[in-house]
Amino acid sequence: MFDTFLSDAGEYLPVLMQGVLTTVAITIAALLIATFLGLFWALLRVSGIRPLSHASRILTNTIRGVPIIVVLFYMYFVLPELGVSLNAFQAGALGLGIAYSSYMAEVFRAGIDAVDAGQYEAAQSLGMSRALLMRRVILPQAFKIALPPYGNNLVMMLKDSSQTAVITVVELSMQSKLIAAATFKSATIFTLVALIYLVMSLPMMYGVGKLERSLGSRK
Amino acid sequence: MFDTFLSDAGEYLPVLMQGVLTTVAITIAALLIATFLGLFWALLRVSGIRPLSHASRILTNTIRGVPIIVVLFYMYFVLPELGVSLNAFQAGALGLGIAYSSYMAEVFRAGIDAVDAGQYEAAQSLGMSRALLMRRVILPQAFKIALPPYGNNLVMMLKDSSQTAVITVVELSMQSKLIAAATFKSATIFTLVALIYLVMSLPMMYGVGKLERSLGSRK
Amino acid sequence: QQPIIKVGATPTAVPFNFLDVKTNALEGVMVDVARAVSKELGVTPEISGIPFATLIPSLQTKKIDMISSAFAKTPARAQAVDFSEIVLTYKEALLVPINDTTAYRNYDDLKGKIVGVQMGTSYVEPLKAVQGFKELKMYDTMSDLVRDIALRRVDAGFGDGPVVAYQVRTSASKQVRLVDTYQSQLATNIALAVRKGDTEMLAKVNAAVAKIKQNGVLADILKKWGVPQ
Amino acid sequence: MIKIEQLSKSYGAHRVLSNIDAEIRQAEVVCLIGPSGSGKSTMLRCINGLEQYQGGSITIDGERVNAASAGIRPIRQRVSMVFQRFNLFPHRTALENVMEGPVHVKKESVAEAKERAGDILASVGLAEKMSHYPSQLSGGQQQRVAIARALAMQPDAILFDEPTSALDPELVGEVLGVMRKLAEKGMTMVIVTHEMKFAREVSDRVLFLDGGRIAEQGPSEQVLTHPRNERMQDFLRRVMHTE
Amino acid sequence: MIKIEQLSKSYGAHRVLSNIDAEIRQAEVVCLIGPSGSGKSTMLRCINGLEQYQGGSITIDGERVNAASAGIRPIRQRVSMVFQRFNLFPHRTALENVMEGPVHVKKESVAEAKERAGDILASVGLAEKMSHYPSQLSGGQQQRVAIARALAMQPDAILFDEPTSALDPELVGEVLGVMRKLAEKGMTMVIVTHEMKFAREVSDRVLFLDGGRIAEQGPSEQVLTHPRNERMQDFLRRVMHTE
Ligand SMILES: Nc1ncnc2c1ncn2[C@@H]1O[C@H](COP(=O)(O)OP(=O)(O)OP(=O)(O)O)[C@@H](O)[C@H]1O
Ligand SMILES: Nc1ncnc2c1ncn2[C@@H]1O[C@H](COP(=O)(O)OP(=O)(O)OP(=O)(O)O)[C@@H](O)[C@H]1O
Ligand SMILES: [Mg+2]
Ligand SMILES: [Mg+2]
Secondary structure (H helix, E strand, C coil), X not given: CHHHHHHHHHXXXXXXXXXXXXXXXXXXXXXXXXXXXXXXXXXXXXXXXXHHHHHHHHHHHHHHHCCHHHHHHHHHHHHHHHCCCCCHHXXXXXXXXHHHHHHHHHHHHHHHHHCCHHHHHHHHHCCCCHHHHHHHHHHHHHHHHHHHHHHHHHHHHHHHHHHXXXXXXXXXXXXXXXXXXXXXXXXXXXXXXXXXXXXXXXXXXXXXXXXXXXXXXXX | CHHHHHHHHHHHHHHHHHHHHHHHHHHXXXXXXXXXXXXXHHHHHCCCCHHHHHHHHHHHHHHHHCCXXXXXXXXXXXXXXXXXXXXXXXXXXXXXXXXXXXXXXXXXXXXXXXXXXXXXXXXXXXXXXXXXXXXXXXXXXXXXXXXXXXXXXXXXXXXXXXXXXXXXXXXXXXXXXXXXHHHCCHXXXXXXXXXXXXXXXXXXXXXXXXXXXXXXXXX | CCCXXXXXXXXXXXXCEEEECCCCEEECHHXXXXXXXXXXXXXXXXXXXCCHHHHHHHHHCCCCCEECCCCECCHHXXXXXXXXXXXXXXXXXXXXXXXXXXXXXXXXXXXXCEEEEECCCCCHHHHHHCCCCCEEEEECCHHHHHHHHHCCCCCEEEEEHHHHHHHHHHCCCCCEEECCCCCCCCEEEEEEEXXXXXXXXXXXXXXXXXXXXHCCHHHHHHHHCCCCC | CEEEEEEEEEECCEEEEEEEEEEECCCCEEEEECCCCCCHHHHHHHHCCCCCCCEEEEEECCEECCCCCCCHHHHHHHEEEECCCCCCCCCCCHHHHHHHHHHHHCCCCXXXXXXXXXXXXXXXXXXXXXXXXXXHCXXXXXXXXXXXXXXXXXXXXXXXXXXXXXXCHHHHHHHXXXXXXXXXXXXXXXXECCCHHHHHHHCCEEEEEXXXXXXXXXXXXXXXXXXXXXXXXXXXXXXCCCC | CXXXXXXXXXXXXXXXXXXXXXXXXXXXXXXXXXXXXXXXXXXXXXXXXXXXXXXXXXXXXXXXXXXXCCCHHHHHHHEEEECCCCCCCCCCCHHHHHHHHHHHHCCCCHHHHHHHHHHHHHHCCCHHHCXXXXXXXXXXXXXHHHHHHHHCCCCCEEEEECCCCCCCHHHHHHHHXXXXXXXXXCCEEEEECCCHHHHHHHCCEEEEEEXXXXXXXXXXXXXXXXXXXXXXXXXXXXXXXXX
C-alpha cells in the first residue's frame, strides 16, 4: 500500500513539480498585486475623504462577495470583448490579485485602525504631512498588527491559485487533475497534492510566525 | 443584450435557486462545525497545557496547509474505508467545517490573546475556575474582537462551499456549471451566479458590521 | 418494488448526459441508455450527476453501481473498472474560428498552432504526444474552449464529434466553424462500467446492452438525440 | 489573619522577594510602600494566589495559599483584590460586575445578589450608576465599582494594588474616601500606595519594601515621619517631589 | 508670541471653550490648571492646530493657526507638543524618535540631525539609552525622550499636556527636573499640570480654566496661594487631598 504510494509518487512528482512552479509564480504575482491594491483600498478607506472611503468600502465589499472563479472568468473570457486581451497567466494573477486585494484591504484597514490615535497626533505635531505620517509612522505599525491575518490570507491565496485552472493555467491542481484523469489513481494523487501544498504553506506560516515574533520583540 | 440576459436569468433562476438552498444549508452546517471546532482548537491552544497547545497548533496548521478539496475528498471517499460512511451533504459540511475550523481557531486565538491580561486576574481573584473565567469573562470579549475576521471567514466559507461540488453536492456553483454546459451561455450564467453570491454575502457583511458596531457601543 | 441501481453520469456533456434546464433533471443519450438497460435488468435506475474526476472513486466506494456517461473505454481505465461491451463509438471533431477557411485534414496541418482540448476526453494523451503544436491548452468545459476559439486565443480545438456537432448546431456561437475536411483518427468507445471484479453484474449488463442493440431501442435513442451511428 | 513566613519568590533567576516575614491581623490596615520594582505588587499577588512562590509560606487563617491547587479558589473568595487599572468587565454593567462573583462563584440567588449589589453600590455613592457600562464611568467611579465588586464577595480582607494611581488627581479623593470608611468599619486591608498622607492617616502599620526585602516597618506615624532607613528617607523625598 | 483672542470651540452642540483671551509672551512659562473636562487639553490642541475652532483666533507671531490649512505644518514646527502618554514611535529607537522630525520634516542631513539628537538626549540624561526602543525604557525615560523629540525641532515654544500624570510618582521628579531646566534657559512653555508645587515654583503665570472659561488668572504665587475664585479654592483643595 505505502510502497505503491511511494513508487507512484516518484513517477508523478516530476510532472507535478512543473505545476508547482506555476503555482508559486502565480501566487507571488497575485500576492504583489493583492498587497499593493489592498493597501491602496485601505488608504482610500481611511483617507478621511467621504466619497473616496465610501467608494472603497462598496468596491471591496462587492469584490469580496463575488466568487474568485467568476472574477477569473471575467478577466480571461469577458475582458477581451472590451479589447483587453490577457494571457491565461496574466489574467490568473490579476484576477486572483484583485479578488484577494479586498481581503487584504480589510486586514490593512483593521491594522491601521488599531494603531493608537496618539501616534497620529504625535506625528502631526511634528509637522508631518498626511503622506509622511502614514509612511513613516502609521503603516510600519499597522503592518505589524496586520501580519497574522495577512499570513492567513497568504496561505489561502496559495491554495486558491488552483482556481486559475479554470482559465487554462496549468498549475499544480490542474496538473494533478490531468494525471488523475489519465491514471485514475485519484486518492494517491490527491494525497500527494495535499502534501505538496502543505510543504509549500508550512514555511510560509513559519516565516510569518517568525516575522511576527521578531517585530513583536521590539514592542 | 441586457434583455436577453434578463430573459435567460428568468429561465435559469428557478433551477439555480435549488442550488442556493443547498449552498445556504451547507454553509450554515459548516459554519456551526467550524465555529465550535475552531473554538475548541483555540481553547486547547490557550489552555496553558503544553502538549495540548502544541497538538492544537500542529493540527490546525496542517489543516490550514491542505487544500479544502482534498479534505472533502478524504471525507467522502476515504473515510468509508475506515467504516464511516457519510452522504455527500454530510461529508461536505463536515469537510468544509473542519477545513475552516483551522482558520476560525486562529481568529479566536487572536481574539483571546487580545483580551487584557487584567481581565484574567480580576476573574481569578473573584475565585472563578478556569472554565467559568473563560465562559463569563474572556470569551464574550474575545468574540467581539474576533468578529471582523470571523465575518471575513464567513463570506469566504460561503464561496468555498462551491468546492463540495467535487463530492457531488449539487449546490449553486455545480448547478450553474451544469446549466452552462447544457446551454453554452457561460458568461450569462457566471454573471448571474456572481450576483447571487453577492446578494447572499452582502447581508452577511452588513450583519457582521452591524453586530460589530452594536457590541462596540458598549465599550 | 424493484431493486434500485445507482447510476453515475457527468452531466456536462451534451448530448450524452446533461441537465435539462427546464426540468432540472438529467437528460441525454447515456441517460436514456441507463434507463433502457435498467429496464432489461428489472431494476429502477437512480441517476445522479458526478463530477468527472470522481466518477471512478464513486464507483469504487459504492456511491454508485454503474457509470453510464460519456466515459470512454481505455486500457488505463480498464485497470480500475470493468467495462461492458461497447455501446457506441464516435470520433473527434475539429473546430476553428469562423473566418479560418483552411481545409485542415490532420495534425500536420496544425503545426505551429495553439490547440485546445477539453479535459477528461480521451484525446488529451494522444494530443500531448503530438510534436509541433505551439501550445496545447486544456479546458474545463467545451463552452470555454469554444469561447477561446471565438476570441482567437486558440487556433483550433478538439472535442467529441457529437458534442461539438450539437453545440455548433444549437448554440448561439456563430463564430466557430466545424472543419468538415478533417479526418478523424481517434475512435472513442463509450461503454458502461461496473465495479472491478463484479463479473455477475457485468454479464447481466452485457446481456442487456446486446438486447437493446438488437431490438432497436439503442438506435431509437441515438436518433432521438441526433447522434450519427 | 494573613501570615507570611520567609516568603521568597523568583522569576527565573531574578529574585523578586527575599525572606519576607509579616503578619496582618484582623481589622488591621497595613500600607505597603517602596520604590518601583521593589516587589510590592508581587507580594500582593502572592497573597492572592495569582503567583506561585518558591520558598516560605503564606497562610490565611491557617490555610496555606498555593496558586497551583484548586483549594486557592475558596481562599480567594475570602481575600479580595482591587487592581490599579480597575479591571472591570467591560461587557457588563456596574451592577452586573458586582453581582458576577456572588451569582456565578458563590452561587447565590440572582435576586438576593442583586439586592445586595445595589446596596453596596449605593454605599460607595453609585446608586445612580448601576446600569452604566464601565466605559460610561469616570476613573474614580470605575474604581469604586471595583471596590464594590470586591466587597460583594463578603471577604475577610481586601488587597489594594495602587488603587488611585491610575486616577486623575481630582478623582483620587473619591476612592480614598471609600477606603477610609472601610477602614473605620474594621475591614482588614493591605494597601500598596504612594499617597503618603493617606497612608499616615489611615493605616495602622507601614511596611517599606526595598529590593524584595522589608527594609523598615512599624506604626505608620512613626515610620513615615521619622524613617531610620536611608533608602526610605530618599524614597519619601522623591515621592513628595520636595527636591 | 502666542496670542489667543475670543477663542471658542464646540464639539457638535457641546461648547468646550468660550471666549478665551490669553497671551503668552516669549520666554514665559504659563501653567494651565482646572478640573477634568474644563477644556485644558482642548485649548492646547487648538494652539497646536490639532483641532479646528469655531470662533476667535489664535496667532503665533502673527500667523494665524488654522488646523485645516497646509500652512499649519510650518507653524507646528515652531510650536511643539509633549503628550501625557508620551506617544513615542514604538518601532524606532530613542535616537530615531528624536531624529524623525529634523530628518523627515525639516530635511536636515542625517549626520547633522544625529549629532544634535545625541546632544539633546544627553542633555536630558539619556546618553546611555539612545539605541533603546521605547518599550525598553521606564515611563520617566520615555517622557524625557518625548521632550527631546520636541526640542530637536528647535521650536520657539513647547506645549505640555499633563506630562507627568502617566508616570509613577517616583519618576515624576525626573521629568519635572528637565522642564525646570528648560524654563531656566528661557524656553516659552504652556503646561497643563496638576502638580501644584511645581506650578508655583516654575511658572510665571497661572490660568485657571473652569467650564471652558478662564475663571481666574495671574502671577502663580498669588493665584495659587490666595485664590479669589470659589471654584478654584474648591479645586485646589481636592487636588491636594486635604479633605
Ligand atoms: N512576570 C514577570 N516576569 C519577570 N519579572 C517580573 C514579572 N513581574 C514582575 N517582575 C519583576 O519583579 C520585580 C518586582 O515587580 P513588582 O511589579 O512586584 O514591583 P512593584 O513594587 O509593584 O513596582 P511598581 O511600583 O512599579 O508597581 C521587578 O523587577 C519586575 O521587573
Ligand atoms: N473628540 C471629542 N468629541 C466630543 N467631546 C469632546 C471631545 N474631546 C473632548 N471633548 C469634551 O470636551 C470637554 C473638554 O475636554 P478636555 O479634554 O479639553 O478637558 P481637560 O480639561 O483636558 O480634562 P482632563 O483634565 O480630564 O484631561 C470635555 O467635556 C470632553 O468631554
Ligand atoms: Mg506594582
Ligand atoms: Mg486633558
